[in-house]
Amino acid sequence: MPAEAVIRKYSDMVYRIAFARSGNKADADDIYQEVFLRYIRRSPEFRSEEHAKAWFIKVSVNCARKFMSQKQKNAVTVGDWTENLLQDASDANAVESATVEERFLADERKAELYRELQKLDCDTRVLLHLYYFEELKTKEIAKLLHKTDSAVRVALFRARTKLRIQAQEDGALELLSE
């Protein structure tokens, strides 16, 4: 498959993983770039679509982890930037200029989910994303993240439980029910 087609094919997936991990557009943009720069630099030969997908997921997860672990040292807290986003959202009146986060926050339901997700740690958000959005099996996730299958299952269970408790406390249980 030509490189352009590969980039287009995996763009959304890479970006979503980056966003799941970072929770904001600016960082997701940076992580996205890093992933594709690695792809461009190395021009890996993929044996199959599955191989390509696995490569992009792994590189995305690793780049995001690397990026965020550094940024974490300097970043404002999640609470701080969520408040900033809320402020941004209230100031944003031009739809086309709104960032992904602002668009979410304009939709109350999505805003609720966004807030609940941001309360989870970033590893857990990635885990949920791979499971619920990319629909990877726990075994596949385990292989990609260098964990055991049971560790992934336990982490998913804990994440769901935590989300449920959070949602209950915040009165958003319906949103997060299975």
Add this chain to the structure above:
Amino acid sequence: MFRKEYRDFMNAVKPEEALVEAVIEMHGELKGASPAEATRTAITTSAAETARAAIATSPAKATRTAASPARAAKPMKMLKVAAIVFCALLVLSAGTVVVDAATGGGVQSLLGIKDSVVAGENKTEVVLKEPEGEENYGGSMETEVEDDGTVTVVITTSDDAPVFSCNFKLEEYNREYQIGTSLKYCNTKEEIAWKVYQQCHRAFSMGTFNEKMRSAIIDELEKVKKEIGTGDEVKDGCAMGVQFMIDEFRTGYGMLEVVEDVVIDRDDVDGDGDCEEVLGLSFFKLDFQVMRLVTERTGQKEFVVDTVAGIPGKYRITMISYAPSLSYYTMKLD
């Protein structure tokens, strides 16, 4: 229910088309370019590790931990002042490379510098400029490469942000591209520093270096830092970011191993573009890279380290298997 809600939620998350186009364009420009082949074989260095090291040893650490609520309470001002969107579009013309600032989402051209540069022939000019034109909440990074090898990098920010340029005269140069970053969510100078550092790093990690080149770059960056000056959050942040880069070059902590002019990437140890995570412990990798090199050269397989993942202690690590062609490394941690 959760699955559906989550899928609806994430379906709205997509990269902007301009970003995708920029990446594709970057690929197109690099395709077939021989310097790209050179950099492909060069293993580039990691930004995160080195910035981490720089931050850990810098006075910034103290100020970061003491960042006041008042500082955090002025994000809007900072958004305007500090929103540096590095976004320059490289347009090739005959013999000369001209970079145009774009309004966002463009391709940024940066330098990839080959190891054939002779330090003594580097010519540098650092100019402090005032921003021109109407108020600009973006900013840009522009690079010009003339056919005689003179390279000019101009970084502009907005309002009272620093604006500087520096010229390198290179015998040969190796074009590379990077796309932009944004400081939108930077609320402190440390965050600005990290982004600036990251951009610098992207520029410099594209090529391979020898010792002469390294020392020449340090001189350039010192001048740049001096020109940026101090006095406000943005200037301090940018200067700090440049300092991180200087530290990296000076201490060699980031590009620790310059082996036959090839810079080893601590994250991408096998050079396949992936960044390996060893046991999921990022700090461990610092030691891991050194260990890997020692194992390669001496055959030693057991190591004792005093920090793993930032946790002090005595750890014995045994290299069990190592395959350069694979992304995985097996090690035992006691």
